[in-house]
Amino acid sequence: xxxxxxxxxxxxxxxxxxxxxxxxxxxxxxxxxxxxxxxxxxxxxxxxxxxxxxxxxxxxxxxxxxxxxxxxxxxxxxxxxxxxxxxxxxxxxxxxxxxxxxxxxxxxxxxxxxxxxxxxxxxxxxxxxxxxxxxxxxxxxxxxxxxxxxxxxxxxxxxxxxxxxxxxxxxxxxxxxxxxxxxxxxxxxxxxxxxxxxxxxxxxxxxxxxxxxxxxxxxxxxxxxxxxxxxxxxxxxxxxxxxxxxxxxxxxxxxxxxxxxxxxxxxxxxxxxxxxxxxxxxxxxxxxxxxxxxxxxxxxxxxxxxxxxxxxxxxxxxxxxxxxxxxxxxxxxxxxxxxxxxxxxxxxxxxxxxxxxxxxxxxxxxxxxxxxxxxxxxxxxxxxxxxxxxxxxxxxxxxxxxxxxxxxxxxxxxxxxxxxxxxxxxxxxxxxxxxxxxxxxxxxxxxxxxxxxxxxxxxxxxxxxxxxxxxxxxxxxxxxxxxxxxxxxxxxxxxxxxxxxxxxxxxxxxxxxxxxxxxxxxxxxxxxxxxxxxxxxxxxxxxxxxxxxxxxxxxxxxxxxxxxxxxxxxxxxxxxxxxxxxxxxxxxxxxxxxxxxxxxxxxxxxxxxxxxxxxxxxxxxxxxxxxxxxxxxxxxxxxxxxxxxxx
Amino acid sequence: xxxxxxxxxxxxxxxxxxxxxxxxxxxxxxxxxxxxxxxxxxxxxxxxxxxxxxxxxxxxxxxxxxxxxxxxxxxxxxxxxxxxxxxxxxxxxxxxxxxxxxxxxxxxxxxxxxxxxxxxxxxxxxxxxx
Numbered sequence: 001x002x003x004x005x006x007x008x009x010x011x012x013x014x015x016x017x018x019x020x021x022x023x024x025x026x027x028x029x030x031x032x033x034x035x036x037x038x039x040x041x042x043x044x045x046x047x048x049x050x051x052x053x054x055x056x057x058x059x060x061x062x063x064x065x066x067x068x069x070x071x072x073x074x075x076x077x078x079x080x081x082x083x084x085x086x087x088x089x090x091x092x093x094x095x096x097x098x099x100x101x102x103x104x105x106x107x108x109x110x111x112x113x114x115x116x117x118x119x120x121x122x123x124x125x126x127x128x129x130x131x132x133x134x135x136x137x138x139x140x141x142x143x144x145x146x147x148x149x150x151x152x153x154x155x156x157x158x159x160x161x162x163x164x165x166x167x168x169x170x171x172x173x174x175x176x177x178x179x180x181x182x183x184x185x186x187x188x189x190x191x192x193x194x195x196x197x198x199x200x201x202x203x204x205x206x207x208x209x210x211x212x213x214x215x216x217x218x219x220x221x222x223x224x225x226x227x228x229x230x231x232x233x234x235x236x237x238x239x240x241x242x243x244x245x246x247x248x249x250x251x252x253x254x255x256x257x258x259x260x261x262x263x264x265x266x267x268x269x270x271x272x273x274x275x276x277x278x279x280x281x282x283x284x285x286x287x288x289x290x291x292x293x294x295x296x297x298x299x300x301x302x303x304x305x306x307x308x309x310x311x312x313x314x315x316x317x318x319x320x321x322x323x324x325x326x327x328x329x330x331x332x333x334x335x336x337x338x339x340x341x342x343x344x345x346x347x348x349x350x351x352x353x354x355x356x357x358x359x360x361x362x363x364x365x366x367x368x369x370x371x372x373x374x375x376x377x378x379x380x381x382x383x384x385x386x387x388x389x390x391x392x393x394x395x396x397x398x399x400x401x402x403x404x405x406x407x408x409x410x411x412x413x414x415x416x417x418x419x420x421x422x423x424x425x426x427x428x429x430x431x432x433x434x435x436x437x438x439x440x441x442x443x444x445x446x447x448x449x450x451x452x453x454x455x456x457x458x459x460x461x462x463x464x465x466x467x468x469x470x471x472x473x474x475x476x477x478x479x480x481x482x483x484x485x486x487x488x489x490x491x492x493x494x495x496x497x498x499x500x501x502x503x504x505x506x507x508x509x510x511x512x513x514x515x516x517x518x519x520x521x522x523x524x525x526x527x528x529x530x531x532x533x534x535x536x537x538x539x540x541x542x543x544x545x546x547x548x549x550x551x552x553x554x555x556x557x558x559x560x561x562x563x564x565x566x567x568x569x570x571x572x573x574x575x576x577x578x579x580x581x582x583x584x585x586x587x588x589x590x591x592x593x594x595x596x597x598x599x600x601x602x603x604x605x606x607x608x609x610x611x612x613x614x615x616x617x618x619x620x621x622x623x624x625x626x627x628x629x630x631x632x633x634x635x636x637x638x639x640x641x642x643x644x645x646x647x
Numbered sequence: 648x649x650x651x652x653x654x655x656x657x658x659x660x661x662x663x664x665x666x667x668x669x670x671x672x673x674x675x676x677x678x679x680x681x682x683x684x685x686x687x688x689x690x691x692x693x694x695x696x697x698x699x700x701x702x703x704x705x706x707x708x709x710x711x712x713x714x715x716x717x718x719x720x721x722x723x724x725x726x727x728x729x730x731x732x733x734x735x736x737x738x739x740x741x742x743x744x745x746x747x748x749x750x751x752x753x754x755x756x757x758x759x760x761x762x763x764x765x766x767x768x769x770x771x772x773x774x775x776x777x
């Protein structure tokens with residue numbers, strides 16, 4: 001009879017090889033021959049005794065030769081032969097003892113046949129179980145308590161590279177150079193105590209490679225409780241370990257980034273939001289945007305539903321939460337009332353976008369606003385909404401720098417404006433104060449000459465004459481200003497346009513130098529006499545030139561060119577063009593620039609061009625604006641060259 | 648008899664120039680008038696005045712630049728600035744540069760006379776008021 005399967009399973013019977021089959025056939029023949037010999041001796045020799053008992057041997061041999069049906073057939077044949085031999089040699093009931101012997105033989109044959117059949121069935125079950133061990137993917141071997149291999153399955157061959165005939169009888173843990181973490185003795189103690197042990201072992205395969213196995217040991221004891229064998233199942237987890245290590249490394253790296261990044265990172269749970277948005281029918285009557293704007297309470301609830309799972313140190317710094325303070329639990333706590341980008345993020349998510357970025361202001365724990373740039377990465381599929389990553393960068397400093405820059409620019413613009421105004425005021429003051437100064441000084445001198453002894457009446461007369469002249473000059477200046485203000489027709493003179501332009505250029509020379517502007521003068525020589533008011537036309541020219549200079553203040557990528565061109569415009573007019581290389585004027589603003597109070601300047605009154613146009617029109621000309629070939633704007637005005645001469 | 652003090656008057660405005668010249672002469676000084684700062688500077692080495700009354704804003708060269716030119720020439724002649732547009736900044740600039748006085752236009756004859764007399768005595772208007 002075979003040994004118990006667990007201790008040493010026999011080779012599988014189902015896979016019968018040619019050798020096994022030939023042995024079976026020989027045994028079958030032997031059994032038949034033996035049965036025949038016993039029958040001949042039993043039936044035809046006068047031997048008194050239980051010869052038929054020897055049929056038991058035939059049954060036993062047949063057990064090795066045949067399967068169940070063959071054994072039954074053989075046993076039945078033996079029973080029949082026993083009975084036939086009895087009738088042949090003894091007839092019926094001639095001897096009680098012979099009959100008894102025959103009956104004993106029959107019983108022995110039947111009992112042995114039953115035992116053989118039972119044993120066969122048990123052996124078959126064990127063989128099937130052994131075959132299952134053979135089929136399993138886990139490397140399994142059986143060893144004695146002293147580590148000598150008695151069974152080694154195919155998966156073990158595959159893993160370790162040793163064939164079963166190479167390892168049988170060898171000390172397996174010496175062969176595999178097994179490393180026992182925590183100590184071999186402790187593991188063996190645990191096995192003896194509990195009958196089993198589980199853990200990780202490192203072993204060496206035939207090629208020399210180290211493998212990590214998840215090892216499960218089961219101890220089999222004999223009837224007396226003595227250790228009989230150990231079944232070891234070793235699952236190769238080298239790859240799993242490596243993958244796990246890689247995962248752990250990746251996790252560690254992510255954690256490092258998360259903890260130390262200068263970017264604020266939040267992990268937020270958006271599952272509720274996703275569920276709500278998914279529930280909105282795609283063909284809803286109200287578009288989602290309108291719906292969200294109409295129902296702030298829905299937005300509010302969604303904001304509350306987004307919980308903050310995790311937040312890194314940078315975020316805590318950003319919102320001013322020191323180590324002790326509790327970080328906000330929901331997005332709602334971070335956002336101000338009516339925060340506009342949350343709705344945009346909802347719409348982006350509803351559109352199926354996986355990334356949304358924007359600029360907003362969040363609320364620090366103190367309630368102070370913190371300007372941020374942020375990005376949200378939404379998962380592309382339904383999973384992962386419990387850990388939506390949000391990145392945010394503090395742009396306070398950038399904002400502050402931007403605001404400081406704007407403030408400086410505004411300050412500069414203001415200074416420039418004030419300076420220009422101051423200089424204009426200075427020139428007006430100069431113009432009016434000059435004759436006044438002359439008058440006062442001449443008057444003083446006249447008094448002095450008069451008080452001399454004797455009075456120098458010639459000097460007095462000269463001084464008083466100059467007083468009158470200067471007074472008249474001052475009166476002219478004042479009257480011109482009043483005339484202009486009263487919109488009465490201005491005095492018309494024949495004016496040399498070339499000279500007038502020269503004077504105007506002198507007046508704005510400083511602005512041009514400061515603005516880095518180059519002047520191009522293109523004045524046709526034959527059209528320089530026009531009919532009009534010098535002061536007013538100069539005002540128009542200066543206004544257009546100062547506007548042009550200011551329009552080029554922000555130009556850096558091309559030369560700042562101020563072009564003044566004078567050319568005939570028909571027979572009776574001359575056209576003056578003032579062009580710049582600035583940003584130009586938007587088409588829709590072209591007519592509005594001439595309206596009173598239209599201005600693009602922070603501290604402008606918006607009166608300049610309106611006044612210029614009324615001056616030009618009062619002169620019988622036109623003032624208009626065009627683009628020109630190069631960047632920038634061009635202002636043109638016409639002035640009559642032929643007008644009735646004044647008396 | 649000591650020579651009459653010579654006063655140079657620099658102003659681009661003819662009316663002012665002539666009027667100031669007349670006032671100076673009425674006080675018994677000799678007046679020399681110049682239409683530009685450059686004209687004056689050119690004459691200076693040959694014919695140094697005892698005092699200068701000058702405008703500030705003039706085309707070509709300003710009164711302030713002219714003053715700087717005088718100092719560069721090593722001249723210690725007192726300079727009185729008279730401007731139609733007096734600002735505190737300009738006042739500080741010229742007084743710091745050593746000007747004798749800084750007056751706004753129009754100013755009355757008495758003021759000019761007082762300033763002129765102080766300058767000729769080697770003091771400055773500030774010393775006088777201090």
